[in-house]
Amino acid sequence: MEWEKGLPSDEDLASLSYSLVPWNLAMAFSITPEKSRTIQDANRASETTFSTSSSTNLGVAAEEEDRVGSSSPGSDSKKQKISEDAAGVDISTAEEGDSGTEDLKLKRARLVWTPQLHKRFVDVVAHLGIKNAVPKTIMQLMNVEGLTRENVASHLQKYRLYLKRMQGLTSEGPSSSDKLFSSTPVPPQSFQDLGSGQGSGSAGHVGVPSMMQMPVYAHHMGMQGHQNHHRGSGGPANPYMMQQNKFGSMASYPPVGGGSANEN
DNA sequence: ACGCTAATAT
DNA sequence: AATATTAGCG
Numbered sequence: 001m002e003w004e005k006g007l008p009s010d011e012d013l014a015s016l017s018y019s020l021v022p023w024n025l026a027m028a029f030s031i032t033p034e035k036s037r038t039i040q041d042a043n044r045a046s047e048t049t050f051s052t053s054s055s056t057n058l059g060v061a062a063e064e065e066d067r068v069g070s071s072s073p074g075s076d077s078k079k080q081k082i083s084e085d086a087a088g089v090d091i092s093t094a095e096e097g098d099s100g101t102e103d104l105k106l107k108r109a110r111l112v113w114t115p116q117l118h119k120r121f122v123d124v125v126a127h128l129g130i131k132n133a134v135p136k137t138i139m140q141l142m143n144v145e146g147l148t149r150e151n152v153a154s155h156l157q158k159y160r161l162y163l164k165r166m167q168g169l170t171s172e173g174p175s176s177s178d179k180l181f182s183s184t185p186v187p188p189q190s191f192q193d194l195g196s197g198q199g200s201g202s203a204g205h206v207g208v209p210s211m212m213q214m215p216v217y218a219h220h221m222g223m224q225g226h227q228n229h230h231r232g233s234g235g236p237a238n239p240y241m242m243q244q245n246k247f248g249s250m251a252s253y254p255p256v257g258g259g260s261a262n263e264n
Numbered sequence: 265a266c267g268c269t270a271a272t273a274t
Numbered sequence: 275a276a277t278a279t280t281a282g283c284g
Binding site: 158180 | 275276277278279
């Protein structure tokens with residue numbers, strides 16, 4: 001449709017995955033290829049189209065209460081034409097209460113797993129192999145600012161369930177749900193060691209079920225997301241930088257060093 | 265402290 | 275429906 005053209009092509013996004021330098025190795029040489037990407041890298045892929053919840057909004061959804069009288073109709077103010085905004089991003093840590101935008105420590109807004117973010121996740125998981133793909137490590141390697149171990153753990157849990165549920169139905173199309181997941185190629189080794197209790201008969205081995213690649217992008221047509229206000233005072237809890245990752249042939253991307261998006 | 269699963273909460 | 279949080283265990 002319309003919005004699709006604003007998005008990076010599949011290949012564009014795909015390029016990121018391959019050719020990772022053995023992380024520990026990279027570390028040994030103290031190469032610091034990239035700064036942590038903000039959750040935004042992902043989101044702002046499409047802007048030429050909508051400004052509603054997804055475009056301008058970075059990956060995070062803030063809880064908002066727009067109780068402004070009852071003038072809901074005005075929703076047409078902006079249409080297309082939105083193109084800047086780039087820098088105005090903010091992860092809008094849920095405000096409320098007092099000091100609002102305090103740094104770390106306040107509850108972060110719910111993380112939104114955009115296709116890009118998810119892809120990064122999958123890439124990392126794939127490169128780690130089933131053994132090392134644990135929340136902490138994944139989180140570190142993804143190097144996404146503000147991403148917490150819990151975020152990853154939660155997503156990982158779902159992801160695993162998804163993979164598990166996929167097996168045995170080698171020829172089934174993904175249910176309309178699982179959009180996010182079904183949109184990503186299955187890392188060859190992701191499973192193989194999963195619970196497997198399910199198999200009726202053929203529990204022997206796993207043959208990567210090649211699932212279809214639906215165009216899938218999570219759009220909620222519902223008008224739900226709202227725009228962000230900005231707190232005039234202090235900036236949100238994290239430094240933002242957004243950048244469209246344009247690595248045509250980068251050789252590695254591990255975080256390492258300066259980054260420090262999250263700590264404990 | 266971490267990780268995992270299942271259940272439950274928001 | 276998507277995420278987060280918690281419980282209970284290894």
